[in-house]
Amino acid sequence: MTTFASDMRELGKQVRNWGRWGADDERGTTNLITPERIAAAAQLIRTGEVFELGIPLDADGPQPGGNRINPIRLMSENGQEQVLPGGFKWADDYVFMPLQAGSQYDSLSHVHYDGQLYNGHPGDGVTVKGADKCGIHTQAKGITGRGVLLDIARHRGVDWLEAGSVIGPDELDDVAKAQGVEIGPGDIVLFRTGWRAKFLAEKDPAGFMAGEPGLGLATAAWLRERDVAVVGSDNWAIEVMPGENPGALFELHMVLIRDMGMTLAEMLDFEELAEACAADGRYDFFYAGPPLKFTRGVGSPINPLAIR
Template identity: 65%
Template sequence: MTRQHTRLEDFRVVGERLRNWGRWGPEDERGTINFITPERLVAAGRLICRGAIFDLGIPFDKSGPQDGAFRSNPLHMMSETGAGQDFPGGFKFADDYVLMPLQCASQWDALAHVHYDGLLYNGFPADGITTKGAEHCSIDKQAKGIAGRGVLLDIAALKGVDWLEAGTVIEPEDLDEACERQGGVEVGTGDILLVRTGWRRKFLSEGDPAAFMAGEPGLGQACCAWLHEREVAAVGSDNWAIEVLPGESPDAFLPVHLILIRDMGMSLGEILDFEELAEDCHRDGVWDFFFAAPPLKITHAIGSPINPVVIK
């Protein structure tokens, strides 16, 4: 797709227009998750008809997509195996622990993850992020969990490819066309939108972390208004940064992150696996479902590992 750098609106202008600051009060640190009301959560539960479960998290192990340049894959170590233990009655136990960046595999971005001009979502000062963590908008503020009606839009299938190429911009028109192609499924208030680019399939096919991290297809900046208009609660993808890379403009790095997280207060779910779910959706024609992905309550953290679950 040809890039129109000169026509891309400045992200600060877009962010100011779409900003949700104060919408849920001056002390709010949850953002668009507030769109998931008790009534919408109950309605989402009614989507469970078959009892079919799909896990969207990738394995947390050394085979992950991180190439070590910025983040590493999880390191799993055993502290006890039972060897050398001598307890009454022959009792033995095993223990282990994991050393990992919180955002190296399937994960949520907290609303403190990105900022600009010295401010976080809802106007909280960015200098509240210190070596001790984030004073405001940390992932534990989403501790009630992120659950509700999920909708999968398969953009790779829409384009007739196994995966979109790096640098492919997903436009609002693509999202609309996918909705129509998928039986007229609608995306609305309080929904959790899942966007399949095929990037997870690319990694599974090639096993190349460097290629996975070098760029990606993803949402273009114009999709921010599309999400805002529909009052989407959260968005997730099978790539590692939601948005297209290389980006649409050389003048801004990750502008979709800045608009969605900092201005709109939208949590982003990254490095998800939609392959099994997408296959099932194509088979039964049902593209909406109950989705649940609670973060770990890591105090003052900027993100959290997750294993999202879809139940149909």
């Protein structure tokens, strides 16, 4: 196995996908989800069971304020004062929310460093008007294909991992082996830390956001070697928080998004799906999770489905 650097910038150079799908590419690793792989993933649907992986978009979510808030939904019409022909009544509502509230994708314009986005696109192209390159709209054909759940919490025998608990490549291999699944090119890999279960049990947004268990920096190489298309979790930032290197912030975000071109799915709910997978031992499924088509957006709320 190749030895990969622990320094974030050196690691980024080693796992970088720039130019792999052309100099103008803005989609990154979702290019690995080919029509052939989607067709093969469809064969994983056996019973037609559908599991929703998105958390509710309401005021009871885990984002307490600051940079991001839970969605605020307001009624613009409720029909109560309407007098219309034939007794017709109608209602409308609208919502105010960050595009990264609740279950969400990080687009490839979400983070950058040293003045460059994924594939060398200029970082200053992200302005008050949004992202002129690598916006979430570039994923609009949908993110769908073979999903694999790696249930880290169940493998460790705990309800949830503790904040600051690092998940490394060896553990990902161990869990995959124990579950009888192999991770391959174009897969959408979802890992369960139990962090959603913790929130449901404690109802403590501040505690949910104060830290988290998650992937360590070394897993970037693991994901790159297997050509994973998308990685997602039930935590809020994919990577372990606090991070492994004091004085650095979101290093895995920078390597995965900026260097590898990998879309991240955050704050998903795997509780029902995990129970079903454990019951019959099937941990792969058809995943359907298109983003909303916000032009130049740097993220999008989602409600992905796992279909078995």
